[in-house]
Amino acid sequence: MAKTIYDKPTRALLKDMLVSWNLQPGQVFTAARAIQWFATNYPKLKPGSIRAHLVQAATNDPSRLHHPSTNITDDILFKVAPGEFRRYEAGKDPAPIREMVKGDIAKQEIEDIDIDRDGSEEINLPGSTEFLLEKDLQRYLAENLGCIEPGLKLYEDEDLRGIEYEAGGGRRIDILAVDRNGAFVVIELKVSRGYDRVIGQLLRYMNWVRRDLAELGQKVRGIIVCRSMSEDLRLACSSMNDVELFEYKLSVAVTKVATLQLRE
Structure with a gap:
């Protein structure tokens, strides 16, 4: 319980x-x-x-x-x-969503893009390789937060978890975590190259957590995870002590398997 x-x-x-x-x-x-x-x-x-x-x-x-x-x-x-x-009106409204349906998730992501788009944001459209990779990366990191930092764990609010955590206005935090000192950690994921524009998004989420979720005096910090960091992003974060940058690497191993020998 x-x-x-x-x-x-x-x-x-x-x-x-x-x-x-x-x-x-x-x-x-x-x-x-x-x-x-x-x-x-x-x-x-x-x-x-x-x-x-x-x-x-x-x-x-x-x-x-x-x-x-x-x-x-x-x-x-x-x-x-x-x-x-x-x-909710049973029999009148569509049946409640009970499982991850690709079309529904894509529709929701399109709505989120419409909310956040400002003409300059890099967009990963639902169904694209980048979109699918970001979701895979999100799931992996949410289950293995220790690979980012020892003691880091997914935020839990009673029975709710810090994945795609609602942050007002239809916006969602990729991963909301808590460190071993009790500070909130907002994690923003980008499967492609990280540009300095992402810092504005991260800071908005961090300040939303400070205002609407954190206790008085509870620290909030941010982490950006992407495939490679642009120099502009590294420069933008150079004076921010509460923001850290991480790059990820994917590896695939392929092993040849012998075929079965057939009797002649």
Whole structure:
């Protein structure tokens, strides 16, 4: 059983919130309204945690499946737009997403690109080799964070995990971890060459964690992992003590296997 701050887990408190509002079918509420309700009734819960639980409860958000604990009891919301939800209506709404479906994930990533695109960002489109490699790299590192730093572990929020962690406005942190000293570590992945533009994205996520998730005085630092670092990125990070850069290398071994001998 995951550790909870209150006598009920946040996913149960979310249901209490809907009951207290007497929300009618089709009536939309915002994440901001939910955060305010929790601030009034359960002030120890952080806004970032509440946003993540809203994602888990949204039956049509593929990111809910990054949290293995998601089950039928979480099928209570339907996401109508970034940061906007209503009650899920069984039989009327599409069936809840229960497994990773390539098309759904691609659709979600396209939506994320539309949110983040500023005309200069390097984009890895869903289905491209770079996109698939980034997802493979994400899964591997999430399960082997010790290869980056001893004691580094995936962030857990009750039953939620720090993979594709909701960071407001439909944006998601690739990997959110915690180091052995209790500091948050925001990890941004790029399978291609790392350019200095990525530092703006990382800093936004770091400051979001400071504002919406971290405790007072809790440190937050960042890590960028990519295939190769551009000189511009290394220069941009040269005076940032709370940002580290890592390059990864892939290796493939091919071994010849003898065929079976057939009788003549």
